[in-house]
Amino acid sequence: MTKKQKKMLIRIIISAMLLLGFHFLPVQGIVRFFLYFIPYLIIGYDILIKGWKGIRNRQPFDENLLMAIATIGAIIIALYDSGDYTEAIAVMLFYQIGEWFQSYAVGKSRRNISDLMDIRPDYANIEVDGKLEQVDPDEVEIGSVIVVQPGEKVPLDGIVLEGVSTLNTSALTGESLPREVNVNDEIISGCINMTGRLKIKTTKGFEESTVSKILDLVENASSRKSKSENFITKFARIYTPAVVYSAIALAILPPLVRMIGFGLSAQWGAWIYRALTFLVISCPCALVISIPLSFFAGIGGASKAGILVKGSNYLEILSQVKCVVFDKTGTLTQGTFEVSGIHHNKMEDEKLLEYAALVESFSTHPISKSIQKAYRKKVDASRVTDIQEISGNGVIAKVDGICVAAGNDKLMKRLQIPYIACHHVGTIIHMAINGEYAGHILISDMIKPHAKDVISSLHSSGVEKTVMLTGDAKKVADQVANTLGIDEVYSELLPSDKVEKVESILEGKQYKGKLAFVGDGINDAPVLSRADIGIAMGAMGSDAAIEAADVVLMDDDPMKIVKAIKISRKCLRIVYENIWFAIGIKLICLFLGAIGIANMWVAIFADVGVMILAVLNAIRALFVKNL
Amino acid sequence: MKKTYKIEVDCANCANKMEDATKKTAGVKDAVVNFMTLKMSVEFEDGCDPKKVMQEVLKNCKKVEDDCEIFI
Numbered sequence: 001m002t003k004k005q006k007k008m009l010i011r012i013i014i015s016a017m018l019l020l021g022f023h024f025l026p027v028q029g030i031v032r033f034f035l036y037f038i039p040y041l042i043i044g045y046d047i048l049i050k051g052w053k054g055i056r057n058r059q060p061f062d063e064n065l066l067m068a069i070a071t072i073g074a075i076i077i078a079l080y081d082s083g084d085y086t087e088a089i090a091v092m093l094f095y096q097i098g099e100w101f102q103s104y105a106v107g108k109s110r111r112n113i114s115d116l117m118d119i120r121p122d123y124a125n126i127e128v129d130g131k132l133e134q135v136d137p138d139e140v141e142i143g144s145v146i147v148v149q150p151g152e153k154v155p156l157d158g159i160v161l162e163g164v165s166t167l168n169t170s171a172l173t174g175e176s177l178p179r180e181v182n183v184n185d186e187i188i189s190g191c192i193n194m195t196g197r198l199k200i201k202t203t204k205g206f207e208e209s210t211v212s213k214i215l216d217l218v219e220n221a222s223s224r225k226s227k228s229e230n231f232i233t234k235f236a237r238i239y240t241p242a243v244v245y246s247a248i249a250l251a252i253l254p255p256l257v258r259m260i261g262f263g264l265s266a267q268w269g270a271w272i273y274r275a276l277t278f279l280v281i282s283c284p285c286a287l288v289i290s291i292p293l294s295f296f297a298g299i300g301g302a303s304k305a306g307i308l309v310k311g312s313n314y315l316e317i318l319s320q321v322k323c324v325v326f327d328k329t330g331t332l333t334q335g336t337f338e339v340s341g342i343h344h345n346k347m348e349d350e351k352l353l354e355y356a357a358l359v360e361s362f363s364t365h366p367i368s369k370s371i372q373k374a375y376r377k378k379v380d381a382s383r384v385t386d387i388q389e390i391s392g393n394g395v396i397a398k399v400d401g402i403c404v405a406a407g408n409d410k411l412m413k414r415l416q417i418p419y420i421a422c423h424h425v426g427t428i429i430h431m432a433i434n435g436e437y438a439g440h441i442l443i444s445d446m447i448k449p450h451a452k453d454v455i456s457s458l459h460s461s462g463v464e465k466t467v468m469l470t471g472d473a474k475k476v477a478d479q480v481a482n483t484l485g486i487d488e489v490y491s492e493l494l495p496s497d498k499v500e501k502v503e504s505i506l507e508g509k510q511y512k513g514k515l516a517f518v519g520d521g522i523n524d525a526p527v528l529s530r531a532d533i534g535i536a537m538g539a540m541g542s543d544a545a546i547e548a549a550d551v552v553l554m555d556d557d558p559m560k561i562v563k564a565i566k567i568s569r570k571c572l573r574i575v576y577e578n579i580w581f582a583i584g585i586k587l588i589c590l591f592l593g594a595i596g597i598a599n600m601w602v603a604i605f606a607d608v609g610v611m612i613l614a615v616l617n618a619i620r621a622l623f624v625k626n627l
Numbered sequence: 628m629k630k631t632y633k634i635e636v637d638c639a640n641c642a643n644k645m646e647d648a649t650k651k652t653a654g655v656k657d658a659v660v661n662f663m664t665l666k667m668s669v670e671f672e673d674g675c676d677p678k679k680v681m682q683e684v685l686k687n688c689k690k691v692e693d694d695c696e697i698f699i
Contacts, residue, residue, distance in 0.1 A: 004637075050693065057690045062640070103637055110663065220661070220668075233643060288640045296663040 002107065008100045012093065015039035019089055036085035037075075044071060044092040062240070063283045067095050070279040074600065077269055077276075087600040091280055098608030102289055105615045109297055109622060119171045119190040119211050121155035137206040146200050148193045157209045158200040160185050165196035172214070173306040173555040190214065213546055217308055221299045224311025228575050232291045236284045243282035243590075250594060251275035270596065277593040280603035286582040290614035291575055294621045298571030301624035306554035307564045314550040317533045318568035322513030324463055324561070325502060327527070328470035328480060330520025331537050331558055332454075333445045337366055337427070339374035340446065344420045345431075345439025352431055352439055358384050359397040359406050367427055370443055390414070394429070405432040412437070425479045445472075447480060454558040455484045461565065464511040469498050498527045506532075518561055520545070535561060566627040574621050578614045585610050630677055631668040634660065635696040645695055648687040654680035667697065 001009070018039040027035060044067070051068035074088035123134040125147040132147055137155040140146060145161060148154050154167070166178040172190045181187055187200055190211035206212055225233075251274075255266035295312035302309050309315050329335045342349045357375035360368035361384060372379065387397040393414060394407015405415055406429055412419040417432045419440070426444030430437070455466055467488045470477045477491035490501050506515055517524075517531035520538055525548035528534030536549035538556040546552055553560040589606035592598035598606075636642050642662035649658035649667065654675035660667045669684065671677050681699045688695050 046694075053690075053693055062644075099638070106663075110665075220664075236640065236643075285638070285640070288643075289638065292639055292662060 001104070005100060005104060005107075008096065008103075011042055012096055012100060015043040015089070015093060018042070019086065019093070023086070033079055033085070036089060040071070040075070040085070040089045040092060043089065043096055044068075047092065047095075063285060066240075066244070066279045066283055067092065070276045073272060073276045077273055081269055091600055091604055094604045094608045095280075095283075098285070098611050101612055102285070102615055105619065106289070106293060109293065109300075109619055112300070112622060119153065120215060121153040121189065121211065124155040125149065125152075137209075140202055140206065142202055142205055144202055146202060148198045148200060150193055150195055150197065152193055154187055154189050154191045154193060154198075154200070155209075155211075156200070156202045156206060157186075157188050157204040158202040160187055160198055161201050162199035163196050165198050166194045167191040168194050169555075172210075214303075214308060217310055217546065217552075218299065218303050221309060221311050224313050226295060226312035226316040228316065228572075228579065229291055229295065229312060232287050232579070236288050239284055240282070243278065247275040247278045247282070250278055274593055274596055277598055277600055277603040278590060280600065281586055281589045281593055281598075281606040283607045285607070286586075286611035286614040287579065289611065290578045290582070290618040293615060294571055294574045294578065294618040297619055297621035298567060298574075298624075301571075301622045302564065302567045305560070305563060305567070305624055307560055307567065308546075308552040308554065309564070309568075310550050310552075314533055315568045315571055317514050318516070318551060318565055319572040320514045321516045321533065321565055322463055322511040323465040323467065323505065323515045324458055325467040325469060325505065325515060325517045325531065326486070327498065327517070327519040327524050328468050328472060328477065329445065330522065330556075331448075331518050332451045332468065332484060333447050333480065335445065335520060337370040337443050338446050339370060339441055340426065340444045341424065341442040343422060343440055343442065344437075347433075347438060353441070355399055355404050355433060355438075356406050356429060356431060356441055358399045359387070359395050359404050362387055363389070363395065367429070367443055371429070371441065402434055406430070425476050445476075447483060448556070448558055450557060450559045452484050454562055455486055457559075457562045458565075459485075461562065463565075464513075467505060469493055469501055471495070495523050495526075498524065499530050502527055502530050506530075516561075518558075519549075524548075535564070537561075563624075563627060567624045570624070570627060571621045574617055578617055581617075582610050582614055628673075628677065629668060629670045631666055632681070633698040634665050634667045635698075636660075636662065636665070636692065637694055638662075641692040641695060644691040645688045648691045649684050652680065652684045652687050655684065658684075 022035055025035065047064050047067050050064035054062050054065050071088045071092045074091065075085055078085045078088060121137050124137045124140050125132045126135055126140065126144065127147055140156055146156065146158070160181055160183050162183065164182050166180050167187070169179055169191045171192070178194060189209040251272045255268050255271050258264045259266045295315060298315055299309050299312065309318070326332055342352060345352050353371065353375045356371050357379050360371050361379045361381050383400050385398045387395065389395050390407070390411065392410065394405065394411040396403065396405045398404070405411060408428065409419060409421070409430065412430050412432065415432060417435065417437050419430045419437055422428045422440055422442055424442050426442050429441040429443065431439055431441065458466060465488070466486045468477065468481050468486045469490050471493050472491055474491040477489050481489040493501065502515070502517060514532040516533045516535055517527050518535045518537060519528055520536070525544055528536060528548040533551060534549040535551045535553065536545035537553045537558065551564055553564070586606055589598050589602055593603060636645060639662045642660045646658055646660040649655055649660070649669060654672050656670040656672045658667065658669045671680055678699070681697065685697050685699065688697065
């Protein structure tokens, strides 16, 4: 609780107790009026002052003035009529309770969300003469060496110089599995170092570091307002004056009509009372506070799950996504080539792989790298002699004096060695040893483990169309799409073709809703910005992706796409619930108030009760774990 | 030029009022008040002294909502 909240709470308690106490005092007349005026002033003096200031500054239509008019009016009616001041004071009391509760709830969720995003490092350790000194991360220059002890946050992006450790990245990615780092690995700020002491050479200043970028992004997210928020702002601007004028009309017109038109008694008191209830009901607080709060909570909850949404408007669009376009590499597939099979070999797999690794050891081609990776052991390059690289075909070399050829079918044809074609999709390396066919190695891009589930859960959650774009060969693309159950595939595309494809899908529009493009953030920035909403995956450390996309997934798991859509839908559902609930209850109560059925107590519920319920409902958007 | 200031304000509607008042102040090109993060980012017109403009902004904000504070 802040100081202000404490003060308010004391005021609420004192005036509530006074109100209760006076109830049992047998005083009447003017004494009673002055007695009841004490709790009224205690609870409402600031509202009266603010209402007055509003008039003076020519900004009269705010809830302070509404409250001031309503309560003063009710007191005057009571003075002439029943002598029951409780109602007027209760209106003010409950209004203040509502305000207090709202300020408490907002403060609480504000803290909750900033706790979620508690990744800002407070200091960086720099070694000076063998001693560690703590300095502000802002002051560390690029290229300096910092030390991160176990249990500390990594303050700046950099490269590990010394040490081995595991990192907890859960604050960034929502992923609880720790990540191993070794010497020469890149390391990003915001992770927590868990086991070993690390020496890191920084590659970026603090402002440019991942942690600053993420914080900046999340903190500024709610300044990009969604359509629903804009609607509410506009609504409140028209609504409040409209209600004030109708209240005035309600107080004056019916009595005049009764008097002049029908010759009946005017019943001024009853109609003014109705007009005052009208004013109390009308306060738009429930809407004005709960809608931004829902978005704020939704964005906060999403960032806890490792999904950064850049604005309320994007959360809104995300909830309407009906068509998801994927860039294949890096989103549905790993984007790295791996040895996925060794076929038709006469010698052991391991032996064949060793030969392949040896002859390919001088090449830097991604394919040869993946062979080295599959072999795992260190290659003794001195065993290889007479290397002959035939570009577009493969390599021929001598290993321990034996002639080894590794390459595609062209190479085999060239050497006139009969080979067995592979029916799998991918890159095939045929091996010939001593002029004899020795089998082939299949290298392909691996589909991510959850990719199939992602497509099926997208479909089951109401996405009408899934499309895959890729620069890969048609055969490869079709096979991946079939395995995953994707509706449409466009293959052999250049990066610029992808923009055109997305545009033609946007124009063709065989779905109702928005189009999302999912890419890995590399080379697809134009497409990310062209789609209704761009989702970048695996953004850990990639600046381009963070800049270009509207939604950034912090790790590589495509399941996060489904989660992001679910979070956005939950948030928007809450927003609409609140809009309909608040406007609905208010309209009903306004109607009841106008015809004289609803009294002040109903009005209090319509104002404060609705607001409290709407705020509680809004906070639900923060809980996204089980989606 | 764009600068961000911490603010203190009690309700979302008051934040909207502050935003309006700030936008109307001379020397301010655009302003966004973020109630949730309690931050106000102000874009100044070229050749204005942000400090002087912010004094005016604070005065105008106090007019519409006297319970607010901007930490300049």
